[in-house]
Amino acid sequence: MKFRPALLIPAVGALVAGLLVASPAEAVGSQVITGTVAGPGGAGNVGPVRVELISVDRGGNTRVVRFVNNIPDGGAYSFRVPLNGKKKTNKLSRPYRLRIVAAPSSGEARSWYWRGRTGAPTTGGRHLRDATAITATKSAPFRADFRYSSIGGTAPNGTRLTVTAAPPTYSGGNDARRELDIPGCANTYATTQVTGGSYRVDFLPFSPGDKRFMVAARLGTDERWNNSFGSCFDVQDYRYSRSNMIALDQGGTNYPVSVGASGNQLTVRGTFKGFKATPQGDRWVTLREASPRVPILDSPIVAEKQAASSTGSTTFYNVAPGRYYVELGRRTGCADWYASRYTNNNTYFKGLDRGSERWKTFPYLSKLSGGENSGLEGIARRVQPNPATSAAQGRKPAGGKGWMYRKHCKALGAGAIKVVEIGSPGSGEKRTSLVSKRGGVVKGHVSRAPGRTNKEMMVTLSSTDGKRVLRTDLTDGAGNFYVAGLAPGRYKVTVNADSWRGIGRTFKGRHFVTVKSGRTRNAGNLRFGD
Known part of the structure; x- marks a missing residue:
């Protein structure tokens, strides 16, 4: 195993038999940090190791003060460190950390930090924040033994x-x-x-x-x-x-290891009251692992799919054991195709940073560059989650001049959520039901300076509690919006003036609204100065 040369070695000391030893002059006002290194049955494939004495300097920077190389299994190390303090009976060293490093295995570096108290190692830590701060005293050497298995x-x-x-x-x-x-x-x-x-x-x-x-x-x-x-x-x-x-x-x-499909199934039945469920917004079912101390919407999504239109049901197969949030109609990331009042938005989608996104708006597919499997047309046909098809996007939409692909899926229900436990592999099928009721509504109007369009602008209502999903709407031909499917609570209002990039802009008007279950709230006029 090769290591780089020592970084800092005191001139008055000497390295003897792999140990840093002090001269008599250095012994005054100093102490030793020492210990042994031992693993099981000759240490297996570890080989000789290196122990490093690390200092954490002001600002959080770290440096290797001293080190000892090529310590065999059962070997020892020792560092002599200076003590500070005016009183002879109360001299301390600065705090240090100890790291042990073995030769790489399968291309991976191996190292960890010592934890414990003098003469009693308790465990090791993978990163510096887990290391025990070691402070040597005048009374006796500090003993830090490394043990591994x-x-x-x-x-x-x-x-x-x-x-x-x-x-x-x-x-x-x-x-x-x-x-x-x-x-x-x-x-x-x-x-x-x-x-x-x-x-x-x-x-x-x-x-x-x-x-x-x-x-x-x-x-x-x-x-x-x-x-x-x-x-x-x-x-x-x-x-x-x-x-x-x-x-x-x-x-x-x-420790013998087994792995395979769990064989567990989870069937979710969704019911919708007071509204007709939209396919992408309301009938979407999501499984999130219920991570501890993490808000629901920050918990990772492990599976998602659309419930059937006829029964509102869907089944997830081979669900791993664990605890999950099952969500109905609470989709946080969604995009879809919409009829647009414009043949395209090429004025916006130009230049190096935006030109590649021109596929998001067009009168029909053949107006895009490329072909069915190439260029911008190929991208528009393959984009997920709702791919453009010749049957729909291959012609102009009814009531519009073109198509646009926006990060927006209309939802009318407030959604529902439930915690479900999935047992060990082979537990079989589990069933659960959720009911989504008609959500609250916030409506209003966006106005802009003369010559600036207020059509097809994105209005977003979001919550900061990590529990309520955001909802969006696109302003119509008169600049009006109608954000539906809101769960009760307080929401922040954001308007994207560029209409595409999701960048909120400053406006005058109501910035926060409180929504009640199934009620409609008027946010009034949101006025831009540009």
């Missing part, structure tokens, strides 16, 4: 395995949880591809009884965590519990 076993050929571990703590707020390798859940220690029906991952921080490891196995489109769970959060019971996690053995842990 491994996990391995049988697994289907071709399986991609990811070994992760819960951080020592989830405290620190949303920012700290977002910085984890798997946001809000865990840090990754190794990823490997299974060949020959077996695997082994070495150099994992070890502490007796430390249950915090997870093994994610993916084969094709199927994924399992710790053999029985659907996700990192599912392993933790969605409350950061460690009861389902793996504790390593000192001599290495045998």
Whole structure:
């Protein structure tokens, strides 16, 4: 294993047998940070390692102060550090962190940080924020021993395995949880591809009884965590519990891995009261994993599809075990084709940054450059989620001069949401029902300076609570809008003056409105000065 030369080594010290040793003159006012390095059964495939003494400077910058290379399994390291303080009985070093680094395996770097107290390592942390700050004192050397182990076993050929571990703590707020390798859940220690029906991952921080490891196995489109769970959060019971996690053995842990389709089905029946459901807005069903401490709309979407028009039902197959938000008519991202009052919007869609989007507006497909499988016409035909087809976009729309593709799907219902638990693989089919009632409405008018159009401008009502989905509308030929399908609550009003890019512009008028269930609210006139 090759490492770069030392960054900083005091001139008065000497490196003897891999250890940094102080001269007699240096010993005054200094102390030693020392420890041993040991893994299971000769350390497996780890080989010699490197221990680094790290300083965190003002502003959060880090630097390697000293290091020791080529430490064998069972070997030791030592750093002498200066002590500060005027009183002889109260001398302390500056705080340091310790990192251990092994040679790369399968192209991946391997390193982690020491945690614990003097003479008692508790575990290791994948990143600097998990490291224990070590402060040496005059009374005795600070002892920081590194201990590591491994996990391995049988697994289907071709399986991609990811070994992760819960951080020592989830405290620190949303920012700290977002910085984890798997946001809000865990840090990754190794990823490997299974060949020959077996695997082994070495150099994992070890502490007796430390249950915090997870093994994610993916084969094709199927994924399992710790053999029985659907996700990192599912392993933790969605409350950061460690009861389902793996504790390593000192001599290495045998952990056979299985993976495959769950076989679970979820059938959702949607009912609509007081309105006729729109296909893209109201009949859309979404599954989100119910991530802990995360607003509903920030939780990841794992599956979505349109419910049948006749029954309002849809079925999701091979749903992984876990806890989900099932949403009816609460789609957050949607686009569709609409009849336009213009033959095109080429005045807007020009230049290097906008020219490639000209496919979004045209009188009929053959007016675009290219052909069925090429150019702008090819893009317009293939675009998702609602592809243009010759039958519809191949001719001018009734009541309009052309077509436009906008990030807008009309919804009339307020939507509905429910939490559903899916059991372990092989649990079978689960059924649930949701009812969406007619939503509230906010109407109004957009006016602009003479010579500026107020037609087909996007009006958006959004909520900041992370629970209510935004709703949109396009102004008609007179500049009027009618935003429907609103759940009760307070919304912010935004108008996109450029009509396409989603950039809100300053206007005079009502910027916030409160909506009541099934009621209509008039936002009045929204006046632009341009």
